[in-house]
Amino acid sequence: MDSIIKIKNLHAELSDGTKILNGVNLEVKPGEIHAIMGPNGSGKSTLASVLAGREDYIVTEGEVEYNGMDLLDLSPEDRAREGVFLAFQYPVEIPGVSNINFLKTSINEIRAYKGEGPISAKEFLGMVSEKSKLVELDNKLKNRSVNEGFSGGEKKRNEIFQMAMLEPKLAILDETDSGLDIDALRIVAHGVNTLKSSENASIVITHYQRLLDYIVPDIVHVLWNGRIIKSGPKELALELEDKGYDWLKKEVITE
Amino acid sequence: MAYTEKELAKELENKKYEYGFVTDVESDVIKKGLNEEIVRIISEKKNEPEWLLEWRLSAFRKWEKMEEPDWAHLKYKKPNFQDLHYYAAPKTKKKLDSLDEVDPEILKTFERLGIPLEEQKALSGVAVDFVMDSVSVKTTFSAKLLELGIIFCSFSEAVQNHPDLIKKYLGKVVPPTDNFYAALNSAVFSDGSFCYIPKGVKCPMELSTYFRINEANTGQFERTLVIADEDSYVSYLEGCTAPQRDENQLHAAVVELIALDGASIKYSTVQNWYPGDENGIGGIFNFVTKRGLCEKGSKISWTQVETGSAVTWKYPSCILKGDNSEGEFYSVAVTNNYQQADTGTKMIHLGKNTKSVIISKGISAGNSSNSYRGLVQMNPGASNSRNFSQCDSLLIGDQCGAHTFPYIEVQNKSSRAEHEATTSKIGEDQLFYCNQRGIDTEKAISLIVNGYAKEVLNKLPMEFAIEAQKLLEISLEGSVG
Numbered sequence: 001m002d003s004i005i006k007i008k009n010l011h012a013e014l015s016d017g018t019k020i021l022n023g024v025n026l027e028v029k030p031g032e033i034h035a036i037m038g039p040n041g042s043g044k045s046t047l048a049s050v051l052a053g054r055e056d057y058i059v060t061e062g063e064v065e066y067n068g069m070d071l072l073d074l075s076p077e078d079r080a081r082e083g084v085f086l087a088f089q090y091p092v093e094i095p096g097v098s099n100i101n102f103l104k105t106s107i108n109e110i111r112a113y114k115g116e117g118p119i120s121a122k123e124f125l126g127m128v129s130e131k132s133k134l135v136e137l138d139n140k141l142k143n144r145s146v147n148e149g150f151s152g153g154e155k156k157r158n159e160i161f162q163m164a165m166l167e168p169k170l171a172i173l174d175e176t177d178s179g180l181d182i183d184a185l186r187i188v189a190h191g192v193n194t195l196k197s198s199e200n201a202s203i204v205i206t207h208y209q210r211l212l213d214y215i216v217p218d219i220v221h222v223l224w225n226g227r228i229i230k231s232g233p234k235e236l237a238l239e240l241e242d243k244g245y246d247w248l249k250k251e252v253i254t255e
Numbered sequence: 256m257a258y259t260e261k262e263l264a265k266e267l268e269n270k271k272y273e274y275g276f277v278t279d280v281e282s283d284v285i286k287k288g289l290n291e292e293i294v295r296i297i298s299e300k301k302n303e304p305e306w307l308l309e310w311r312l313s314a315f316r317k318w319e320k321m322e323e324p325d326w327a328h329l330k331y332k333k334p335n336f337q338d339l340h341y342y343a344a345p346k347t348k349k350k351l352d353s354l355d356e357v358d359p360e361i362l363k364t365f366e367r368l369g370i371p372l373e374e375q376k377a378l379s380g381v382a383v384d385f386v387m388d389s390v391s392v393k394t395t396f397s398a399k400l401l402e403l404g405i406i407f408c409s410f411s412e413a414v415q416n417h418p419d420l421i422k423k424y425l426g427k428v429v430p431p432t433d434n435f436y437a438a439l440n441s442a443v444f445s446d447g448s449f450c451y452i453p454k455g456v457k458c459p460m461e462l463s464t465y466f467r468i469n470e471a472n473t474g475q476f477e478r479t480l481v482i483a484d485e486d487s488y489v490s491y492l493e494g495c496t497a498p499q500r501d502e503n504q505l506h507a508a509v510v511e512l513i514a515l516d517g518a519s520i521k522y523s524t525v526q527n528w529y530p531g532d533e534n535g536i537g538g539i540f541n542f543v544t545k546r547g548l549c550e551k552g553s554k555i556s557w558t559q560v561e562t563g564s565a566v567t568w569k570y571p572s573c574i575l576k577g578d579n580s581e582g583e584f585y586s587v588a589v590t591n592n593y594q595q596a597d598t599g600t601k602m603i604h605l606g607k608n609t610k611s612v613i614i615s616k617g618i619s620a621g622n623s624s625n626s627y628r629g630l631v632q633m634n635p636g637a638s639n640s641r642n643f644s645q646c647d648s649l650l651i652g653d654q655c656g657a658h659t660f661p662y663i664e665v666q667n668k669s670s671r672a673e674h675e676a677t678t679s680k681i682g683e684d685q686l687f688y689c690n691q692r693g694i695d696t697e698k699a700i701s702l703i704v705n706g707y708a709k710e711v712l713n714k715l716p717m718e719f720a721i722e723a724q725k726l727l728e729i730s731l732e733g734s735v736g
Binding site for chain 1: 690
């Protein structure tokens with residue numbers, strides 16, 4: 001089966017030359033959920049940012065094939081329009097722009113890219129009401145400015161709400177579990193699980209095994225020092241929880 | 256009795272070109288410089304009554320003794336006032352045969368603003384023989400308005416046809432010696448608009464100088480006088496979203512509004528004078544004095560959307576003289592590249608139970624500087640008065656500046672003034688967030704800016720609001736690298 005995304009030997013650094021990714025290889029197929037774990041500073045969030053096209057990082061080597069296209073060749077907005085969705089670790093506040101207006105603009109821009117006309121008000125509102133139930137998003141948040149004054153948990157739920165509305169092909173969840181209490185975690189996970197299909201795929205970046213109790217991954221990868229040093233079935237996450245990362249680091253060094 | 260705008264438009268469509276353009280005064284320019292003789296010539300050419308000449312002369316004599324103010328947060332090379340022409344009679348703009356002859360950049364802007372083809376022609380000086388020709392439109396409007404007793408005409412015409420009203424009200428709100436530029440304007444004003452709404456009449460359409468845009472002499476020293484008699488209402492639109500280029504670098508207009516007991520005036524401006532190029536070369540200096548006088552129970556509302564001019568110095572104000580009167584000021588001022596704006600308002604509360612609202616939204620991008628300067632003054636007699644002020648600044652990029660200079664003077668114990676101010680910045684994080692949701696950077700800026708300015712844009716008449724929204728988008732184009 002064709003992959004949704006195929007990352008080959010990806011190297012990336014900051015503009016000051018600090019190397020962060022040092023040859024990442026990863027292939028995700030439709031219907032799969034991949035978890036990426038690793039200690040602080042291992043490059044997890046950088047990987048998410050590079051895939052989404054953040055300009056702070058310079059790709060120095062390697063390639064990323066997405067849906068048959070050269071992903072690195074696309075602008076950030078075109079990546080989004082092609083179905084790459086990043087759930088931000090720190091969702092950004094946009095004062096003065098209502099959540100609903102923001103989403104409608106987003107949907108219409110994506111539709112325009114595909115040569116479709118704007119979404120009808122009826123269809124849009126129907127979707128809003130259906131999808132917001134999925135993450136139990138408070139009705140009043142829809143008309144508030146994007147993320148402004150939202151609690152940490154509300155922001156994360158709003159990310160998953162947007163994801164549900166945009167129906168991406170590849171969702172990248174960057175530490176979506178950070179700062180969530182157990183109820184919010186369950187709600188977010190429920191959203192992600194419900195959206196899972198044989199057509200799409202997710203990359204779930206997390207620090208803790210906890211999230212993976214709710215979102216069950218097909219494969220777990222360990223990122224360290226900008227490289228994936230181990231991949232395995234979901235039990236790997238439990239092993240990491242148990243033993244920490246040090247045994248893996250040693251394994252790599254002695255290789 | 257009341258005509259809807261639709262009916263009028265329809266009638267105009269069927270109307271033939273009636274009066275030609277402006278009177279043929281092509282080369283009627285007097286020599287540079289300013290002195291009493293020039294003032295006399297201007298007055299004479301306009302066939303003005305003696306008292307108006309004296310009025311101009313007295314303004315001129317005071318102006319001579321005044322200094323150009325430098326308290327504003329602006330840096331520019333002061334104009335040499337003796338090196339200007341003070342009377343260049345309305346030159347008929349060169350007529351073009353088709354839109355193909357118009358600067359393609361201007362056409363592109365028209366397109367994006369969604370201005371209909373016929374209007375595009377009219378605005379860029381392409382010969383059109385019906386509808387949008389400014390003179391015939393104006394005349395048709397005037398005829399309809401006259402049935403209601405409304406007078407809407409050029410200032411020069413009003414001097415000839417309604418001298419009593421002019422004599423009674425001219426300079427009553429902005430005295431000739433009010434400030435340097437007002438004095439200059441009073442001495443040499445070329446023309447402008449005059450409007451009178453009789454008692455109890457609600458003007459059925461938006462009065463707009465937009466229709467008169469091709470009348471070349473809206474020019475340098477424009478004078479506007481709007482009088483709303485008791486219990487009347489008028490909504491007046493000034494300016495135009497289309498890019499305005501002008502060879503005159505200095506503009507010093509005066510606008511006076513008078514709302515008599517129970518009257519209401521809504522005055523909306525969209526200003527898009529040439530702001531200079533991206534290096535700050537060229538562009539118009541805009542020094543405007545706008546003020547309204549509110550009698551008992553009346554209301555004046557200023558709505559301003561300013562995107563143009565290299566230097567803007569402008570404080571549309573309200574004198575709340577009558578008890579229970581209300582003043583409002585809603586403003587969006589955009590500066591980009593090297594533009595500078597020092598704008599705001601004055602709300603002078605004299606009467607009891609007077610209310611004022613100030614909503615000012617500054618947007619600065621590029622290397623520009625954008626200042627809000629406002630005065631809220633509640634005099635000892637203005638008991639139980641209220642003011643609410645909100646002054647927000649939005650920064651785009653890190654080379655621009657925003658400043659707020661609020662002055663609040665409450666001189667009685669029963670009144671209250673509230674002031675809120677915020678500064679925010681469109682950051683790369685916000686733009687990336689939008690990009691990641693499929694919204695490109697230009698669209699993202701427009702989304703954020705329009706969200707930010709929404710409260711003010713909502714105050715504009717509908718068709719203006721939509722154009723103004725697009726105008727903000729265009730003005731800020733390329734402001735993020």
